[in-house]
Amino acid sequence: MRRTRDHLTSTAIHTVLIAWTLLALFPLVLILINSLKTRKAIFGDALGLPTGKALSFKGYESVLTNSDFPLFFSNSLTVTCVSLFFILLFGAMAAHAVSEYEFKGNTLISLYLIVGIMVPIRLGTVALLNLIVKLGLTNTLTALILVYTAQGLPIAIFIFSEFLRSVSREIKDSARIDGLSEYRIFFEVVLPLVRPVIATVAVFSMIPIWNDLWFPLILSPGEETRTVTLGVQQFIGQYTVKWGSVLAALSVAIIPVLVMYIMFSRQLIRGITTGAVKG
Amino acid sequence: MATLALKSVKKAFGDTTVIQNMELSVENGELIVFVGPSGCGKSTLLRMIAGLETLTAGEIHIDGERIDHQPPSNRGIAMVFQSYALYPHKNVRGNLGFSLKHAGVDKTEIDKRVNVAADILGLQDLMDRKPRELSGGQRQRVAIGRAIVREPKVFLFDEPLSNLDAALRVHMRVEILKLHQRLKNTMVYVTHDQVEAMTLADRIVVFRHGAVEQVGTPLELYRHPANRFVAGFIGSPAMNFLKAHCGSGHVTFNETVFCSRQHTDGDVTLGIRPEHLKVDVHGQLHGEVQVFEHLGGEAFVHLTLDDGQTLVAKLDGEHHLRPGERCVLGIDPQKCHVFDSTGLRICTG
Numbered sequence: 001m002r003r004t005r006d007h008l009t010s011t012a013i014h015t016v017l018i019a020w021t022l023l024a025l026f027p028l029v030l031i032l033i034n035s036l037k038t039r040k041a042i043f044g045d046a047l048g049l050p051t052g053k054a055l056s057f058k059g060y061e062s063v064l065t066n067s068d069f070p071l072f073f074s075n076s077l078t079v080t081c082v083s084l085f086f087i088l089l090f091g092a093m094a095a096h097a098v099s100e101y102e103f104k105g106n107t108l109i110s111l112y113l114i115v116g117i118m119v120p121i122r123l124g125t126v127a128l129l130n131l132i133v134k135l136g137l138t139n140t141l142t143a144l145i146l147v148y149t150a151q152g153l154p155i156a157i158f159i160f161s162e163f164l165r166s167v168s169r170e171i172k173d174s175a176r177i178d179g180l181s182e183y184r185i186f187f188e189v190v191l192p193l194v195r196p197v198i199a200t201v202a203v204f205s206m207i208p209i210w211n212d213l214w215f216p217l218i219l220s221p222g223e224e225t226r227t228v229t230l231g232v233q234q235f236i237g238q239y240t241v242k243w244g245s246v247l248a249a250l251s252v253a254i255i256p257v258l259v260m261y262i263m264f265s266r267q268l269i270r271g272i273t274t275g276a277v278k279g
Numbered sequence: 280m281a282t283l284a285l286k287s288v289k290k291a292f293g294d295t296t297v298i299q300n301m302e303l304s305v306e307n308g309e310l311i312v313f314v315g316p317s318g319c320g321k322s323t324l325l326r327m328i329a330g331l332e333t334l335t336a337g338e339i340h341i342d343g344e345r346i347d348h349q350p351p352s353n354r355g356i357a358m359v360f361q362s363y364a365l366y367p368h369k370n371v372r373g374n375l376g377f378s379l380k381h382a383g384v385d386k387t388e389i390d391k392r393v394n395v396a397a398d399i400l401g402l403q404d405l406m407d408r409k410p411r412e413l414s415g416g417q418r419q420r421v422a423i424g425r426a427i428v429r430e431p432k433v434f435l436f437d438e439p440l441s442n443l444d445a446a447l448r449v450h451m452r453v454e455i456l457k458l459h460q461r462l463k464n465t466m467v468y469v470t471h472d473q474v475e476a477m478t479l480a481d482r483i484v485v486f487r488h489g490a491v492e493q494v495g496t497p498l499e500l501y502r503h504p505a506n507r508f509v510a511g512f513i514g515s516p517a518m519n520f521l522k523a524h525c526g527s528g529h530v531t532f533n534e535t536v537f538c539s540r541q542h543t544d545g546d547v548t549l550g551i552r553p554e555h556l557k558v559d560v561h562g563q564l565h566g567e568v569q570v571f572e573h574l575g576g577e578a579f580v581h582l583t584l585d586d587g588q589t590l591v592a593k594l595d596g597e598h599h600l601r602p603g604e605r606c607v608l609g610i611d612p613q614k615c616h617v618f619d620s621t622g623l624r625i626c627t628g
């Protein structure tokens with residue numbers, strides 16, 4: 001009796017999960033199959049597979065050869081990687097400072113660092129644009145990197161400080177007795193202990209940066225500094241849209257995020273479950 | 280080889296004083312144990328010696344040199360922590376050599392010292408393992424090894440055996456004692472376990488509320504406790520305390536004179552160790568057995584006396600008593616301690 005009920009529960013859970021997976025994968029698959037089809041086939045039979053006459057690599061061809069796509073791609077990669085590096089570095093360092101050291105105003109500073117989670121950065125777009133113009137950073141990748149670093153820090157500090165608090169004080173004390181400076185304690189002892197958390201923060205921060213259209217459009221719309229999401233717009237003309245190319249560009253754009261995700265995912269799951277069990 | 284001296288050391292967190300005016304000098308090669316209940320300040324004091332906590336006032340000297348303003352790594356100390364505090368991402372060899380590598384010691388010298396430590400502690404087969412692949416006892420040996428390779432003047436142990444199970448704790452206690460006999464270093468050892476204190480220490484410092492209650496060799500503390508707190512803390516099971524009366528210079532309980540030194544008349548407390556009680560039909564203490572615990576070689580009997588006070592006696596394993604049974608215990612008055620109303624010991628025997 002009990003076994004049947006367990007079996008039913010498990011089936012129900014799996015049904016929901018499979019349905020959810022299909023739902024989440026559907027747009028991705030749609031993009032992938034349509035990127036391999038001719039324009040006529042895309043409009044004629046959007047759900048059809050790219051076989052026979054419908055098959056065409058024109059989209060990929062124009063993306064990879066006849067456009068600045070490789071440049072956009074490297075822009076996106078630069079912005080994402082550099083922002084991610086700064087978010088992880090400054091996020092972990094700030095979190096270490098507020099969770100390890102006792103000083104006046106500690107709680108206030110932690111709150112100040114974290115409160116950014118609740119304020120959408122896009123609300124400050126006008127002020128940011130003014131600032132970037134005054135700094136002379138319009139149409140540079142630096143502008144994007146600065147904004148994304150600021151955008152990613154609050155949540156990174158929040159996640160890091162929760163986990164850094166759980167690093168045993170005795171290990172740090174032991175390193176102090178071994179004569180390590182506070183910086184080396186942080187880099188050589190504390191950081192290796194929170195590797196899963198680094199992966200978690202990296203994934204959470206990376207995806208919104210890679211996918212963002214808003215700030216590249218406003219801060220660096222120049223030919224040289226376009227990111228992939230903005231670059232795709234060149235295939236969307238006033239009168240015609242090259243759907244094949246748009247979808248091919250999007251398909252290619254998924255690859256780096258996917259690779260990074262796979263790289264981090266094992267650590268990520270550990271990071272998430274540690275948090276769950278710790279309570 | 281070094282001496283350690285604490286001079287008027289104080290520690291306060293805000294308005295709360297945790298260490299009051301500590302004066303202590305540790306001799307060369309001595310193993311001194313700080314013992315006391317949780318929160319009595321013994322670990323804080325150890326951390327102050329290590330340089331992990333600042334002093335509010337006072338001075339700390341090692342070998343006559345003032346070190347309380349030095350960073351931990353320059354003090355000539357090494358510390359073993361309760362949670363072992365090994366670096367989880369380094370293997371045993373990496374853990375042992377880490378401090379030397381950081382200090383820029385020559386590689387052949389590091390290897391030499393790491394191997395010596397590994398030989399002393401029997402770690403040679405485990406050198407390539409990570410801490411998570413080791414048992415609790417092995418981890419603690421690595422932690423001790425990490426202290427040895429630094430060749431410190433003073434070893435500091437912060438409850439190093441508290442995380443181990445009972446059997447391993449006894450084993451490691453002996454290991455630490457052997458290590459001390461071999462290295463002959465000055466060691467400061469913090470524990471809340473009075474058995475560890477009694478077995479390891481050359482001298483014991485008993486703490487309560489951040490102040491020293493008594494300093495002395497284990498047997499001094501056992502035989503001549505300065506006050507009721509020390510008497511109750513040292514010895515297992517704990518000493519029995521019975522209300523007694525002092526009249527015309529004699530302390531009497533159930534018409535037996537326990538002490539006849541001059542003292543103000545009034546209420547006093549009689550301290551009797553469980554192991555000094557014997558079943559004796561002519562004894563002074565009459566009562567009813569509440570619980571009888573038989574441990575094989577010995578037995579503990581929990582007794583309620585006729586006047587309602589309770590006590591525990593340690594008897595040899597020959598005895599068999601049942602709950603509810605009457606029992607008469609006798610004690611040699613020479614072995615009893617008498618404490619005044621403030622808890623100070625007035626006399627023994």
